[in-house]
Amino acid sequence: MLKELTKLEMKKTREGFGHGLVDLGEKDERIVVLAADVTDSVNAGFFARRFPERFVQMGIAEQNMATVATGLSLVGKIPFYSTYSVFSTCRCMDQIRISICYSNANVKICGAHGGISVGQDGATHQAMEDIAMMRSLPNMKVIVPCDYWQSKRATMAAAYIDGPVFIRFGREAVPTLTDESTPFEFGKGVVLRDGGDVAIIACGVMVYEALVAAEVLGKQGIDCRVINLHTIKPIDRDLIIRAARECGAIVTAEEHQVYGGMGSAVAEVLVSHAPVPQEFVAVMDCFGQSGQPDELLRAYGLKSEDIIAAVKRVLKRK
Amino acid sequence: MNPFNYSAEQLQAAALDVRRDIITMLVEAKSGHTGGPLSCTDFATALSFRYLNHKPSEPHWTDRDFLFYSIGHVTPVNYSLLAECGYFPLKDLMTFRKLNSRLQGHPHRLDTPGIEISSGSLGQGLSIACGVAKGSKIDKHPRRVFCIMGDGELQEGSCWEAVMFAGHYHLDNLGVIVDYNKRQIDGEVPKIMDVAPLADKWRAFNWQVLEIDGNDMQQILAAYDEMLRHRDRPMVIIAHTTMGKGVSFMEGKAEWHGKPPTMEQGEQALQELGTTYAEWSSRLLAG
The missing domain is CATH 3.40.50.970 (Thiamin diphosphate (ThDP)-binding fold, Pyr/PP domains)
Incomplete structure (x- = not known):
């Protein structure tokens, strides 16, 4: 928990x-x-x-x-x-x-x-x-x-x-979001927080940012589901389809280029099985630079605030 | 133990059959590499039929020696030897490079019994051989690891990472044969991107080096005997060979690196090798 x-x-x-x-x-x-x-x-x-x-x-x-x-x-x-x-x-x-x-x-x-x-x-x-x-x-x-x-x-x-x-x-x-007793099931995403307005699907360090965003949005009355998609291939198709059908909107968040990463993998599932609006939180087709890690995450749009903004955008398209 | 343990005379006869296989399967496929397989034929035949400790009926036998063809494109000689040893039927050679064949243009581990690794992108085989040799050292397993490389291939920088690794770790269970035919697709190796002086390069990386005429069976046997006796560092045999060896109009010609003979050229080649397309393709289809 x-x-x-x-x-x-x-x-x-x-x-x-x-x-x-x-x-x-x-x-x-x-x-x-x-x-x-x-x-x-x-x-x-x-x-x-x-x-x-x-x-x-x-x-x-x-x-x-x-x-x-x-x-x-x-x-x-x-x-x-x-x-x-x-x-x-x-x-x-x-x-x-x-x-x-x-x-x-x-x-x-x-x-x-x-x-x-x-x-x-x-x-x-x-x-x-x-x-x-x-x-x-x-x-x-x-x-x-x-x-x-x-x-x-x-x-x-x-x-x-x-x-x-x-x-x-x-x-x-x-x-540290999990503990020694948390099982790891290869190929199975984990729902960390349930919600019905939008699903935020994240991996790596962005899972924490997604949980922070969901907490803030919850106080504003937006009910977010947060999924830790730790396995990107093979992808947990059923979990993504269920999230799309039950929430009607998806935001993906990853510390990776927007082209070809986890967000793209999720989009491939959505367009084939459950097309719903999706917004991408990722690096927008550019190289990084030197800086403190947190400064960089902020400068390249990878913080909880960016996820919150993406959720608000996707909800308008729902 | 090698299951065949052929004599020099038997190896020469086997090498002739392999050359006939190569020409016949290339004519049938209408595609593929001719020159390199023919330059490799003599020393590769000696490995399969005299030195390699293997069991064709049990390709994954855990105590086997490993043989890697780092030059994946010489599949005609590789497949011919596997078939002649009994890894799969001779008739499969007539499916080479065709749709749904187990004999891909470049070798695929998951398709073909006896192929240890997929290859075709140059400069990777020696690294894999190093991994097997190092793993065998960790296990204190006595197996030998052999790797056949091309001279043009040595232009790939990754080869030298592997040469350095084997020298550093004293992988004396590893033996390399360089098919030094001095030809590559674009022409003569010294003109394209010279790899000489080869022996000095390998010695500098702490390898033992032998240089031989790689189309002379007596010299080949003497070199392998020395390789098997030798301990304390890896050994390379620099085999000076002739591209297209055995077929007069192909010998020494870079244009034969990557093309197959036409039916007419194939007939002429097979005549020089003492058979005909009809006779040899019938032998393969019956096997």
Whole structure:
């Protein structure tokens, strides 16, 4: 159940990933982890120190990392390869397409530092096309967890989802919405707040912003349903169709380009099965820049206020 | 153990059959690569029929050696050897590159028994071989990993990431054969983008290097024997070969990289190889 939104513990999703790997490593010998020089930055270091014989340092060579991971999967390992999401996806897209996806290799692709909230490193390091690229590939599964615990659980679940999986984490500490006992069900979105006027569908850090927006809108008499769509592929079609039919309007919110991301995936379901008005809260087809994470989220229209505005726009179109 | 363990004479006979398969399936498909498969034929045949520890009746046998064709486009030689070894019927070769065939233009792991990984985009196979070699080291498994690469392919930068990785981790269970035919689609490799000096490059990355005439069976066998004896670092055999080897009008000609022979050219080629299209296609269709 939801705790009071202002009093939530702040934790990093990438730490959830790192701790998930260690727990996996304890119980399954097949788990191997690869990193490309930024081992501690992506928290793969937790695993590297606990299981040095099953950790492979790749150096700064992401293309080789994706394909070495593919080879490891061929001899029965369950490889997780990790670096910043811009590098674990865009940098080696062809390796992912041919060696991993076309072959349906059992490789887990981990992208830390997803989204604009990476902050001061600027546009080069802010992955905002990764969801679109990964979900376009046959056989790939895409997960964007919302907090520490969900990141840990999703990491552990990914080991036992057959074939390629992409999981995206963030850099900054974010409010912890779930706890140790919250189950993670791959492919099933979670209704965090029920409501009948509009459904806000969010992933990653935007789930928290959606809950804040719903709280504010609730006081104004607008009854929002909030859905954490942590699995973007395969998408939870039934949950989206039900939200469209029962609420009649949808707002999607993601820390990603507007083209091709989670919002587009939701729109694909809506136009085919339950056409209702939709508004997109996302990065509007531009690169980011340096700045503090919260400043950037505000500057690029990714805060609860932007979700509130989008809800008001979509309700006029209902 | 290799299940065939052919002698040099048997390997030469097998290589002749493989060349006949290659020409016949390309004529039938009216599409595909001719030059590279023919330059690879001798050393690839020796691997499949003498050195590779594999079980054609059990493609996923867990104790097998792994062989990767990083140059996915040489499917004609790859598929011919798989069929001649018994991974699938010879008659399947006549479906190469056709709709709903299990034999795609470039190899697909999920379609074809014996294909370890899908390939066709260059510069990925050695990395995958490195992953298998590293995973085998983690498991202390004695298997060998082989990877066939092209010379033009070495223009892909990702190859050198893998070469560096194997040298760094002393992957002495890994062996590479470079098909150094010095031809690529646009022409002669030294003119397009020179990869020489190849031996020096590999040595600089801490590999053991052998250079041989890659169309001479005695030299091929001596090189593989040395590869299997050798320990402490990865080994590359730089196989100097002739594109289109075995067919006079194709030898050394870059134009044969990516095109199939016409029926008339195919008949001429098969005549040089001691058969005819009618005879060899009947053999394949009956198998």
